[in-house]
Every structure is written in structure tokens, then in C-alpha cells.
Amino acid sequence: MTWVANVPLTAAQLNTFVRDNFNETAPGRATTAGSWFITTGRNAIAERVIKSAFDSFGVTVRSSNWSNASPPGPIVVAETGAQALVWLTGDIEVDTTLVADGFSTAYLGFEVTGATSLSPSDERALSWTQMQASGGASSSARYRQTYAYWVQLTAGSNTFTAKYRINQRGPTADAFFFRTQLAVVAL
Amino acid sequence: MAWTSPATFVHGNVLTAAQLNAALRDNMLETMPAKATIPLQHFVTTATNVITARTISYANVDASEETTSSSYADLATVGPTITATTGTKAFVIYSAGMSTDDSTMRLLSVSVAVSGATTTAAADDVALRLPSLSDYATQATMAHLFTLTAGSNTFTMKYKTAGGNTKFYRRQLIVIPF
Numbered sequence: 470m471t472w473v474a475n476v477p478l479t480a481a482q483l484n485t486f487v488r489d490n491f492n493e494t495a496p497g498r499a500t501t502a503g504s505w506f507i508t509t510g511r512n513a514i515a516e517r518v519i520k521s522a523f524d525s526f527g528v529t530v531r532s533s534n535w536s537n538a539s540p541p542g543p544i545v546v547a548e549t550g551a552q553a554l555v556w557l558t559g560d561i562e563v564d565t566t567l568v569a570d571g572f573s574t575a576y577l578g579f580e581v582t583g584a585t586s587l588s589p590s591d592e593r594a595l596s597w598t599q600m601q602a603s604g605g606a607s608s609s610a611r612y613r614q615t616y617a618y619w620v621q622l623t624a625g626s627n628t629f630t631a632k633y634r635i636n637q638r639g640p641t642a643d644a645f646f647f648r649t650q651l652a653v654v655a656l
Numbered sequence: 657m658a659w660t661s662p663a664t665f666v667h668g669n670v671l672t673a674a675q676l677n678a679a680l681r682d683n684m685l686e687t688m689p690a691k692a693t694i695p696l697q698h699f700v701t702t703a704t705n706v707i708t709a710r711t712i713s714y715a716n717v718d719a720s721e722e723t724t725s726s727s728y729a730d731l732a733t734v735g736p737t738i739t740a741t742t743g744t745k746a747f748v749i750y751s752a753g754m755s756t757d758d759s760t761m762r763l764l765s766v767s768v769a770v771s772g773a774t775t776t777a778a779a780d781d782v783a784l785r786l787p788s789l790s791d792y793a794t795q796a797t798m799a800h801l802f803t804l805t806a807g808s809n810t811f812t813m814k815y816k817t818a819g820g821n822t823k824f825y826r827r828q829l830i831v832i833p834f
Contacts, residue, residue, distance in 0.1 A: 496706060
């Protein structure tokens with residue numbers, strides 16, 4: 470409000486324009502170290518977290534359907550707005566020893582549950598294709614890369630879970646995933 | 657002065673200078689505009705009702721330099737290197753172009769070491785690792801959310817190769833502290 474000379478200042482005005490407005494500022498809303506602030510609308514801000522989960526163990530996947538790792542891969546639970554930036558990182562190795570002629574693609578993706586229901590998809594995954602020519606030597610090499618995806622969500626508590634699959638051309642092939650990290654920048 | 661939970665004003669009570677200093681002056685000094693000092697800062701929570709300005713930093717080394725080291729090491733031009741004041745986390749993004757002259761496919765690796773308040777050696781766990789042979793070049797980016805000891809931390813890119821004379825170039829480092 471605009472203050473006016475000779476107009477009495479009331480407790481109600483101070484409570485609205487001083488107390489209540491200060492409670493809407495960043496220091497008024499700050500609760501969790503390492504968080505940052507995002508606007509959620511006109512004159513409104515929210516505290517958001519940056520979280521990650523990292524698994525150092527390796528998992529083997531042979532399924533062409535999206536599946537959990539055993540033991541489960543990284544999981545992040547975060548309060549988000551309508552968007553988040555998701556980073557997937559991992560060492561991926563496709564063992565073409567088992568493939569006579571062709572290629573196989575390994576996928577590291579994610580599923581969202583909670584406020585949002587979003588199934589894993591090749592479109593939202595880190596992938597690696599290993600090729601082997603007919604009669605060629607088998608190959609198995611491990612590469613480490615990252616993939617970022619800007620995901621649309623329903624605001625609220627959302628759970629991000631790493632998922633895995635391999636798309637095989639040929640009899641069978643194994644995908645190996647190591648040192649997997651899933652990071653969520655909540656917006 | 658630290659943040660004070662804004663008082664509830666009561667009709668009929670005398671409004672004092674001390675109340676206004678605590679509820680207005682001192683609390684306004686804890687808000688973002690009061691704490692902003694230089695461009696490109698963002699604000700993070702460092703404790704309940706406490707926010708701190710952090711600065712996003714960028715460094716790069718364009719020069720193509722070689723190594724034959726099989727363990728993480730510096731190149732002729734060390735880095736890129738960034739020293740930043742951080743909390744217990746920082747989002748670090750690093751990229752490079754790379755190639756090896758070996759006729760056998762080799763794995764080339766770029767990682768980040770942390771020194772200062774935190775000591776973390778460069779490791780495969782956080783590395784960008786890509787294949788190359790016969791001077792075929794590749795270029796990519798890696799990102800990792802580092803867990804740190806709060807304070808002044810220095811981030812330095814490090815390099816290794818599984819074989820051949822390996823070149824790294826267009827090396828970039830970005831640190832987003834929280």
C-alpha cells in the first residue's frame with residue numbers, strides 16, 4: 470500500500486503489509502539448506518530442492534520391457550512445480566557376444582509417480598547402441614554419458630525412479646548399467 | 657542483524673522504534689535485493705530463514721593438448737579451474753572434445769577433482785567416458801551433483817586415456833553452487 474500523511478496507521482495494515490508480506494519473502498520461506506527459490510505466479514515464490522540419488526553397483530538387464538533393476542536403481546522424491554529438469558547419468562555396456570549379427574540398444578530412463586503419472590519412454594532416456602557385423606569379433610565396451618530432459622509435471626510431490634531396458638536385434642544381448650545417477654532440479 | 661519472525665501488531669498498542677527496526681529494517685536487510693551484490697547471482701537457503709547469494713561460474717581452455725597418462729592428470733594447461741563459495745552441493749557441468757591416435761579403440765575420460773574445503777580426487781564415478789581410435793574425434797558433456805563441505809571449493813578438470821597419444825580440446829567447466 471501507499472502510506473498517506475495524517476491517515477492513522479492501523480495494526481491491521483501493519484499485519485497485512487509488513488508481517489504477512491515479509492512471511493512471503495525468501496528468508497520468510499527458507500527452511501531447507503541447499504534449496505533455491507522459483508516464482509510460482511505473480512508475487513509468489515516457492516522453495517525448491519535440487520536432489521540426486523547415486524548407485525555405485527552394477528545391474529544386468531535382458532528385458533525389452535521397461536523394468537526395475539535388482540536391487541532398485543536411484544530414486545528421487547521431490548516437491549515440484551509444473552516442470553523439472555531431470556539428468557540421467559551412467560556407464561552403459563552392451564554385450565554383443567550373444568548377438569550373432571546386428572545391434573542392441575540399451576536405455577536408462579525414468580518413471581514419475583505421485584502427483585504425476587508418467588511411464589518411462591525411449592524419448593526420455595539415455596541410450597547407447599552397440600553394433601556387431603556378421604562374423605565379426607564380439608564386443609563389449611563401457612561408456613559413461615549423461616542425458617538431460619525437461620519434463621512437464623503435475624505440481625506436488627513427485628517420485629522419479631530409474632528404469633531400464635534393452636532393445637535387441639538378434640537372439641539375446643545383455644545390457645549392463647553401472648554407477649547410475651538420477652538428478653532432479655525441481656522448478 | 658538476523659531475520660526476526662514478523663511480529664503481529666495489536667490495535668491500541670504503542671508502535672515502537674525497536675519494533676520497526678526489527679520487523680522492517682533488519683528483515684529487509686535479509687531479503688534478496690538487500691543481499692544482491694553483483695550480476696548473475698542466485699539465492700539459496702543456507703539455514704532456516706537465511707538466504708545466501710551464490711554465483712554461477714564458467715571457465716574454459718580451448719587449446720588442444722595431449723596426454724598418454726592412464727591415471728587422471730593435468731594437461732599442459734591445467735584445468736579449466738573454478739574456485740567458488742558453495743554450500744553442501746554444487747551442480748557441475750563439464751565438456752570436452754577428445755580423440756586418440758591409437759589404431760585400437762580406447763576409452764578416453766574427463767573427470768573433476770575438488771580441493772579446498774572438500775577433498776575429492778578425480779574418479780570414474782563422475783567422469784565423461786567416450787571411445788575413440790585413429791584420431792576420430794568426439795565431443796560431449798557430463799553433469800554431476802557434487803556433495804561438498806561448505807566453504808571455498810576449487811573444481812579442476814582432469815584427464816586420462818586407455819591408450820595412444822590422446823588430445824583434449826574445447827574444455828569447458830560450469831559450477832552452479834547451492
